[in-house]
Amino acid sequence: MPSPQQARAQASAITSGKADQDTEVSPTSQLRTLFDRPRLSPGQRRIAQYLIEHLTEAAFLSITDLAERVGVSQPSVTRFASVVGFSGYPALREKLQAIALGTLPGGLAEENRGNELQAAVDAEIENLENLRRDFADPDRVIEIGRMLAASVPLTVLGLRISGSLAEHFGYAARRIHPDVRLVTRGGSVAYDALLQSREAGGSWVLAFSMPRHAQETLTAVRVARDAGLKVALITDLTLGPLADEADVAFATGTGSRLVFDSYATAGVMCAALLQAMTDADPERTQARLDAYEQVADQRQFFLRD
Structure with missing residues (x-):
């Protein structure tokens, strides 16, 4: 059993450690x-x-x-x-x-x-926490979702590594929007698609730009602006030439702890904009989803549970 002096010393050490913390x-x-x-x-x-x-x-x-x-x-x-x-x-x-x-x-x-994998997950969790704080005021997302829903056609642009995000968004948007035009090739092919979209009555482009940011993406965004299209940009930066050219930019952190980047936050941002688009025109959304489910059942698109 410790002496009174030892007990006081132990208590002092514990208190000191707690104070340090x-x-x-x-x-x-x-x-x-x-x-x-x-x-x-x-x-x-x-x-x-x-x-x-x-x-x-x-x-x-x-x-x-x-x-x-x-x-x-x-x-x-x-x-x-x-x-x-x-x-x-x-x-x-x-x-x-x-x-x-x-x-x-x-x-x-x-x-x-x-443990690089756990560290990568930790970094993405922080990115998602930052996005959660941004969503505390959802008005901007709701407003841009309404604008994208009203743009017929709606062009979705994603070049190089950003093409996968554009394809994901375009796939889902086609379920709720009557005319979604996906652009994943740069150069004159992208320019033609953007100009045709504007001539057909489109008013907005949703563009994706993730590292490494492609020069051809910046050029395509400028072509879109020159044609009279407005640009909503999903990227990892709020500063720089791409964000400067866009009418509105949504910054989503990129997971960069591994050899290739991960895009968990960008995926959530896509889902949020899609949700805003569905809410902007609920009747059109429901009609299109119902029609799609009928075709999916008839053609057996999916395995039955």
């Missing part, structure tokens, strides 16, 4: 202290803000990916690392990773350091 500096505070430099330029402040808001993902980005997400050049990222006291971007990233790994739930930083 209570006063532990948050990751956000650590980053703000790290980036608290009076001479940061506006571009450098954008980099700092992005790192603060997307720490668990940004800490593992290459310099190319970080520059692209923030909408700055790679030399700008290098200069930023130097201004905030590091020898270069690799040294800054090492510091960011140390902070990020300490924020993982349950104190499992060491375990997750060796």
